[in-house]
Amino acid sequence: MKIGIVGKGGVGKTTTSSLLARALVERGRRVLAVDTDSNPNLGLSLGLGVAATEALPAIPRSIVVGQRGDMTVAELMGDFSVVTPEGVTLMSALRVDEAAAGCTCGGHASVRSLLGQALESETDDTIVDMEAGIEHLSRSGGTLAHADVLVLIMEPSRKAVITAQRTIGLATELGIKRWIGVGNKVDSSEARTALEEMCLEHGVPLDVVIPSEPALVAADLRGEPLDQTDAPQVWAAIESLVDSLALEAVATV
Ligand SMILES: Nc1ncnc2c1ncn2[C@@H]1O[C@H](COP(=O)(O)OP(=O)(O)O)[C@@H](O)[C@H]1O
Ligand SMILES: [Mg+2]
Numbered sequence: 001m002k003i004g005i006v007g008k009g010g011v012g013k014t015t016t017s018s019l020l021a022r023a024l025v026e027r028g029r030r031v032l033a034v035d036t037d038s039n040p041n042l043g044l045s046l047g048l049g050v051a052a053t054e055a056l057p058a059i060p061r062s063i064v065v066g067q068r069g070d071m072t073v074a075e076l077m078g079d080f081s082v083v084t085p086e087g088v089t090l091m092s093a094l095r096v097d098e099a100a101a102g103c104t105c106g107g108h109a110s111v112r113s114l115l116g117q118a119l120e121s122e123t124d125d126t127i128v129d130m131e132a133g134i135e136h137l138s139r140s141g142g143t144l145a146h147a148d149v150l151v152l153i154m155e156p157s158r159k160a161v162i163t164a165q166r167t168i169g170l171a172t173e174l175g176i177k178r179w180i181g182v183g184n185k186v187d188s189s190e191a192r193t194a195l196e197e198m199c200l201e202h203g204v205p206l207d208v209v210i211p212s213e214p215a216l217v218a219a220d221l222r223g224e225p226l227d228q229t230d231a232p233q234v235w236a237a238i239e240s241l242v243d244s245l246a247l248e249a250v251a252t253v
Contacts, residue, residue, distance in 0.1 A: 001126075006134070006137075006144070018088075020151075021088045032081070043056060047225040060080075073121075112144075142170075152179055211233050
């Protein structure tokens with residue numbers, strides 16, 4: 001399954017991408033995680049450490065991936081990915097290393113081309129941790145046009161819910177048919193109720209709720225992944241996210 005993780009800045013896209021990738025590996029699936037942030041840090045959340053995250057080469061810009069393109073998927077993964085300690089294969093797509101190096105459109109085109117391929121021979125699930133906002137859906141062609149499902153991350157704020165609402169509109173235009181709404185950093189029952197009401201008002205589903213979790217903040221400060229044994233409520237929410245991905249996959253076959 002090709003999964004795009006999207007939402008407003010700071011809502012928890014990278015955190016959720018890393019937890020979801022690890023949970024899927026736990027279930028025995030081969031997972032490719034693609035960091036499309038121009039300031040990539042998914043590697044840290046996946047336990048790669050600062051040096052290895054910094055050393056990860058960006059995939060070439062504007063390449064056409066596929067048998068008759070510039071590189072096959074296997075070649076791309078062989079040359080431009082690293083496997084994290086827990087077994088997630090990680091790629092960095094849009095890294096910006098120099099000032100004034102130009103726009104990242106070519107990187108978006110590479111990701112779009114990769115997602116357009118049948119990836120089954122190399123990976124079971126591809127998780128794309130998107131840069132904040134909705135530009136990736138409005139760029140010509142849409143970076144995520146070939147995604148099977150979008151995971152809309154929202155914190156309990158109206159701006160986050162409105163971003164998700166706009167995302168659904170653009171996704172529909174691109175022909176993406178499925179999305180899952182995830183509330184993150186929900187720190188009280190009042191916040192949960194407020195988020196539920198806003199989602200209802202703006203036509204955004206709220207399928208999974210991840211609590212606000214100090215252990216996540218602490219892990220982030222250390223530049224390390226969340227321990228498997230810490231924060232059972234967070235892991236339970238991630239399990240329910242995995243379940244909703246699988247359930248909907250069966251339902252649409
Ligand atoms: N459930 C949560 N509880 C508490 N803090 C969280 C939670 N999810 C994310 N955070 C924190 O919020 C900040 C932004 O998260 P991040 O995943 O980097 O967001 P994004 O990728 O959307 O910009 C980080 O400091 C992270 O540790
Ligand atoms: Mg991020």
